[in-house]
Amino acid sequence: MAKLLILLSIGLPWLGAVLVWLVGDQRSRLQHFLAVAFSLSAGVTSLLLLGYASASPAWNSPFSSSTISTAFGNLTFIPDGLGVFLAVIATVIGSLAVIFSIDYMRGEKQLGRYYAFVLFFIGAMVGLVLTGSLMLMFVFWEITALCSYALISFYNDDPKAVAGGIKALIMTQIGGIGLLFGAILCYTQLGTFEISALLNHFHEIPGNLLALLAFGFLIAAASKSAQFPFQTWLPDAMEAPTPISALIHAATMVNAGVYLLARFYPAFEHVPGWRTAVVIVGVLSALLAAVMAMVATDLKRVLAYSTVSQLGYMVYAIGAGGFYASQYHLLSHAVFKALLFLSAGAVIHSVGTRDMRRMGGLGKSMPFTRVVFITGAFALAGIPIFNGFWSKEMVLEAGLQGGPFWAYLVMLFSACLTAFYTIRCVSMVFYGQPESQHHIHDAGTAMKAALAPLAAATLVTWLLAGSLATLFSSTLPNHEIHIESTWMVIEEVALAPATWIALLVITAGILAWFGRKLLTRFANTLKGIAWAAASSFGFEAVNRSIVQTTLSAAEKLRSSQTGLLSHNILGILSGLLFILIILLFAGA
C-alpha cells in the first residue's frame, strides 16, 4: 500500500504536468482545472501516506534486475516520518499555491509552461524527501533546481527575471556538486548509495573523509537553503510569480537544505568542528538577513530576507542538536511564510507594484487580506499562541541548551530585529496614508480559498507538536527525540525563563518601530550599517567580481579554439598520449 501511495504522490503531479502541457494554452480553464485536480490528489495521497510511515523501505529497488541497479545501487524509497512529513508540506502547500494561481495567473499567456513546471516540481520534491538512495536524491535535487530556475525566469522577456533565474541555478549548482561529491565519497567508502547505510555505518569511514563528506553536505545545504555565504540568490528569485515564491522559495525547496542536515545529523554530529560550523552558518544567515530586511523597500524582498533569516534559525537549531526544534520550526515557517507570500501576492496583484513606499493604507480596501497577512506576520514575529511563537521558542531553547552562549544572544537579537521589520512591513503596507492611485480590490475567491486554510493552520499547527514527535520517534531509529506530547512542549516553552526573555526582546523590537521618532538620534549612528545592508554587505560585489573574472578568462581562452579539425585532432591525440605516459609511469 505504501508503495502505491509513494508512486501516486510522485507520479500524479508528473502525469498532471504532461497533461496540462498537452492540453494547450487555448483551453486555459481546463488547464487550471487539471492543475488543481492533480495537485490536490497528490496532497490526498501523501496525507494517506502518513498512516503508513515506517522506517523500512516500502519500495525496494524497482529496477533490481536491470543494469541501472548494478550501476547505482538499490533505488529505494523509504516513507519514514521525516520524509512523509516534508512530502505532506510539499503537496498540501503545493496544491494551495496552485489554487491561488487560478486568480493570480488568470489571463497569463503560456499557462501550460507555468503549471507543467509547478507540478513537475511538486513531484520531484516528494521524491527528494522520500528516496532512500543518495544517487536518486541527487537526481531529484537537480530537478527541483531546474524547475526553480524555469519558474523564476517565467517572464522570460524581463531581463531581471532571466538574470535572477540563472543566478539561482548557478548558486544552487554549487550545492548540487557538494551533494554529488558526498554521494560518490559515500559509495567509495561503503560501496552503496543507501542513506540508511551511511547512518548506520558512518564510523567505518575514516575520520578525515567523514569530515569531507559532512562539510560537502553543509555546502550543499547552505546553497540550497540560501544560507551564508550563498544567501544572495533568494532575494533575486523574487522575480518569479508570487505563488512560486510562496511554494518553492519559502515553503518547500529551500527546506531541502535543512532536510539534508537534519537527515544526516546523527552521522555527522561527532565530526570535529561540524556542529560549530553549522551554528555559525545559521547565526550569520539569521542576523545578516534580518538586518537587510529592515532596510528593504520591496515587499517580496522583505519576505525573502525573512525566509533566509528563519531558515537560519532552523540550521542553528540543528547545529545546537535540536533536531526536533528545527523540524517543528520548519512546519510553522512553511505554513506562515506561504500565507505571507500568498497574501503579499494578493496585495501586489491589486496594487500593481512591489514597492512598499507606494502602498500604505490598504487595510480599509483589503480587509480580508489585512487579517490574514497580520496573522502570518504575528507568527513570523513570534507573538504568543501563533505557531511561530512556539517553534521559535523551541529553537531558542535548544540553542541555549546545546549551542554556544554567544550564538544564543545573537539569535535573541535577531528575534528582536524580526519583530521590528515585521511590524514595519505591516504598517507600511496596510496602515498610514494611501499612496496608490490604482483601483484597489480585495483578494478573489480562489485566492481566499487558498489563504483561509493557511491562516487557520497558522493558528493551530503548533498543536501538532505531539503527533510530529510520535511520527519521528517511531520511524527514525538514528535520531534522538525527547518530546513526547504537545503538553510537554507547552510546559517546556511556558516555564522556561528563556521564553520570557525572548518575549521581552520581541516586545522591544515592536516598541522600537513605534518609538522610531525618539530613536532618530541612534538612527544617524546606524546609517553606515543601513547603507551596508542595502548593498547586501558586499556579497553582491563579490558575486559580480566572480562573474567578471569568469567572463574575462573565457574571453582569453577563446584564442585556443581555432575551429580547425586538424588542430582538434592534434589536441585529442596529445591528450591521449599524456594519459598513456601517466599510466606507464604509474604502472611502473
Place this chain on the structure above:
Amino acid sequence: MNLSLVLIATITVLGLAGIGIYTLLITRNLIKVVVALQILVKGVMLALIAAGVNSGNLSLGQTLALSVIVADTIVAVIALALAVQVRRHFGSQDIKNLTTLRR
C-alpha cells in the same frame, strides 16, 4: 585464440587507426574527413571484437561493436549531409570554411 591471430588483429587495428588519424590530421576535404573517420572506426570495431575474443567474453565485444555500427552510421550520414550543405553554401569542400563559426 592463438598468438599469431592476436598479432594480426593488433597490427590491423593499429594500421587502420593510424591511417584514419593521419588522414584526419592532414586532410582539408570534408568527404575525406568522413572516409578517414570510417576507417578509424572500423579499426576500433575490430579492436572491440578482438578484445572480446581475447577475454573470453565475445558476446560483450559483439554487442559493443554493434552499438558502434549504429552510432557510426548516423555520424556518417549526418556528416555527409553537412558536407553537401557546406559545398552548396561555400562552393568548396574545404573545412577551413567552417572556422567562420567563430565569431
